Amino acid sequence: HLNNEVVFIEIMGGKIFNGSLIDSSDEIFVIHVNNQFVYLPTDHIYTLERDIDNENNIQSPSELPQFITKVNQDLTLLNILSMAKGLHVELMVTRNEALHGVITSVMDDYFVFQSPIYNTMYIPNKHLKWIIPHIKNDLPYGISETEFLSLSKIKLPTLKKQFADQI
Numbered sequence: 001h002l003n004n005e006v007v008f009i010e011i012m013g014g015k016i017f018n019g020s021l022i023d024s025s026d027e028i029f030v031i032h033v034n035n036q037f038v039y040l041p042t043d044h045i046y047t048l049e050r051d052i053d054n055e056n057n058i059q060s061p062s063e064l065p066q067f068i069t070k071v072n073q074d075l076t077l078l079n080i081l082s083m084a085k086g087l088h089v090e091l092m093v094t095r096n097e098a099l100h101g102v103i104t105s106v107m108d109d110y111f112v113f114q115s116p117i118y119n120t121m122y123i124p125n126k127h128l129k130w131i132i133p134h135i136k137n138d139l140p141y142g143i144s145e146t147e148f149l150s151l152s153k154i155k156l157p158t159l160k161k162q163f164a165d166q167i
Contacts, residue, residue: 002021002024002048002050003021003022003023003024004020004021004022004060005020005021005050005051006018006019006020006021006050006051006054006058007019007020007021007031007048007049007050007051008047008048008049008050008051009021009029009031009040009045009047009048010045010046010047010048011040011044011045011046011129011130012044012045012046012129013095013129015092015095015129017031017033017038017040018033018051018056018058019031019032019033019034019038019058020032020058020059020060020061022037022060022061022064022065023075024042024075025042025074025075025076026042027041027042027075027076027077028040028041028042028075028076028077028080029042029045029048030065030075032060032061032065035061036132036134037061037065037132037133038130038131038132039080039130039131039132040129040130041077041125041128041129041130043126044128044129044130065133077125077128078106078125080131081103081106081111081125081131082106084103084131084133085102085103085104085105085106085152086102086103086104086152087102087103087133087134088100088101088102088133088134088148089101089102089103089131089132089133089134090131090132090134091113091123091128091129091130091131091132092128092129092130093123093127093128093129099113099115099118099121100115100116100117101113101114101115101116101117101118101151102114102148102151102152104151104152104154104156105156105159107159107160107161107162107163107166108161108162109124109125109126109162109163110122110123110124110125110162110163110166111123111125112156112159114151114152114154115151116143116147116148116151120154120156122163122166122167124163
């Protein structure tokens, strides 16, 4: 019932997002912050409040995020991760440092993330605090588009469906 309202969302660890709530489900909230769409899994949301004063004069975006308009699927974490495959994304799994790279595979309870800095990472879905898809020309760490595209072409061994089996 808060869609299109300006809200404060605090996630575990104290990070606060102030923006326009675009969509939500039992699994994920989509908020528009500083011209970016941030996807926040509900498991990590500590508080959600309406920003009644809207002192930052936050406006609703003129366009919906591509992950909502692209398909008529349920707004689930697995669907969002699947739609983000091959795109430059920023994600947070720790308190201190966002990761930049590309999601290459999405399994039942984890995904494979290729980073130019950290290489191949197997990340359980339950540890994902947020994901922000970036526009195509906005590449991390000053790498070229060719270098970035090569991340999604890295050959991996056969993946198991469950994180515990993969590890």
